[in-house]
Amino acid sequence: MSLFIKSSSMVIKCVWLLLLVLLINNVQAQMKTFDINQYGGIADGKTDNSKAFTDAWNQACQNNGGGVVLFQQGIYLVNPLVIEGSCKGPMELQIQGTLLASSEYQYSVGIDHWIVFRHIDNLVISGGGTLDGQGASSWPYNDCRKNAQCKALPTSLRFDFANNTKIDNITLINSKNTNIHLFAGFNVIISNINISAPADSPNTDGIKVGSSSIVQIYDSVISTGDDCIAFLPESTNLNVTNVHCGPGHGISVGSISSNSITGLNVRNCSFVGTQNGVRIKTKSPSQPGTVAQVTFENIEMDKVDNPIIIDQQYCASSGCSPPKTSEIQITDVKYNNIWGTSNTKIAVLLKCSENKPCQNIELRDIDLNYRGGNKPAKTSCLNAKGAAYGKQNPASCLQS
Template sequence: MGLSAVFHCVCIIFLLACISEVGAGKMVFNAVKYGAIADGKTDNSEVFQNVFNRACQMEGINVVLIPHGRYMLGPTVFKGPCKGHVVFLIVGTLLAPTDIASSVNVDHWISFQYMDRLVIGGGGSLDGRGSSAWPYNSCSKRPDCKPLPPSLRLDFLTNSWITNLTLINSKGVHIDVFGCDGLKLRHVNLIAPANSPNTDGIHIGSSRNIDISNARIATGDDCVSLSPGSMYINITNVICGPGHGISVGSLGRSPNEEDVRGVKVKACTLIGTANGLRIKTWALPYASSVLGLTFENIIMEHVNNPIMIDQQYCQAGNCQKEGDSQVQIQDVKYRNIRGTSSTKMAVTLKCSRSKPCQKIVLRDINLLYNGGPATSSCFYAKGVAYGIQRPPSCL
């Protein structure tokens, strides 16, 4: 076992030990002892910031402890780099503000930036109280809308862990990952109503070496969405639904976008989602690539569009009617995808006319519609099919 793995194991053991030994040693900074008030009304932003700064300025492993209770917290940024390594132990419940200014004029609720070997966990909850903000979401009408703030924003973290945490009712994305390298998300529960707008579970961009496993995601948008620059992403043992499925994209909306490559989605279950495994690109003249994707051992339960490539993606119906996507999709494998489709068209590969999909592999696809056969549809898709093919392959 390498030093990195040893450190991660020590962190998790230490994190759990802190729950029962919060008074042991100088490395534990109990927010209540520094003035935090757990009445669900008092803004604890300044106290939490002060406690974090103290922990961040010390060498070694230092714990910020949020004990049992309900703590209101305004938009807050916890920014490194730190002298040592911080364990942010949330045992209680953090409550987001509900005023309009905290909903439409900021790009975060809780943000962690520029840290190495950060651990966030503790079994507690982040309640975004999104119902106060969802009426201000205009993205269903305007593709250039300003997103509502994510509950947990993770920017430029390295070798870090998010574990044993529940996020509910985020105003926007539940967990937004950007510019990170070596981030593990384990045993997270992300929950919001199916009709909550743009409440993606985990959104990833310009990040690499991200592992998501043993998660339960039930929201109003993509369970996991991968935007440009997502590289070497592993998604394993995720239960998704309700929501919009697991999506790569949308891509090709802006010039000079980074590629998406090396994505593996394995042993996941999708239940009642609006889409299943989806790759979506705009029909615009901006070039990039999607390379080396594997979807394997996936169970579908009453899923719309279980397997879908859509290179004419159009949000809010406000898109150019003619045009070809310049995003090149190639080397995409679908293996052992089984279950039920809630639409008769279970497999749709709608690729770009000027840049057809290349090296698509369908192996052991077994998807039924209403207990009977489903259908498939291919446009400008090149590849091969092996093994069971229900519906019959269109490749």
């Protein structure tokens, strides 16, 4: 009887294992490849492939088990479009060739996107290919620093309400505006990407993250004319590891005029020739908000203008009124093991709010040298409270 029970149990286990294998194979078989070329795509760098892209995506999206949308080798012109979910399975956009944005200015002015992915879960973008924003034709028209009524230029890749997203092994060049913008995303991984634009290209931020949580950015190179990475309000649980930044404006928290950012870790990164290193910036005046639980650790600065900076009187335009008080509370910010060279005498600038002085700022093992001769670097503190530990070059100015 015991032998019969054991034999029956083995049969049941084998049946379940067989069913599991069949199920896995069935899912793999269902995730088909949808080649753009089979939907009228033409890789000549001149023909608009927007319809072919949309048609292939829609077919893949409605396929049970999801699908892979493929751009083979070649140059595919794609005009601005919006890609929508919800799909019947995980989706992958595999770019092996080059996607080319229009160079015509009339296709850019007043349009805030090139390619948008909206309300999509479980999306992977990969393939080793390139997205070329052809921004040089539009940059001369960007007068937003002087003109409050300026027309928006398009972000290359935008993700709105996209969850469980992975962007891996792609290159973005010459975006007309921001390269990658995440809004209201959850569980996003960006890895092994290369972003580049000239140092004087306006507003070509590498990655912007807003209203998002659980975001990881690692093993990437970002060289632009604006922030390498910018973290915007209502974002939390953010991690940046092994990112090389330069040229550009550094990694920024802000600019913040209200709401909060909590839980940011930036580790094992390098900055070369950037305007800033690690920066927290809040506008003044501002509404109440918080920047908290931020760690910058194991970071190299090479010829950086402002290696460590908190600026609570931030103003981006030329028409700003005299500095007013920020209501953003900055607290629990750690700078640990940061070394290298500063292009300016003030290597550590902590300019905090009069109404909301910075709290619990920690400087630990700082070694920053001024490149302008034999004179030592300096620190400057305003309304900044905290403590310093280990090596302090330049000497700390924090108030206890």
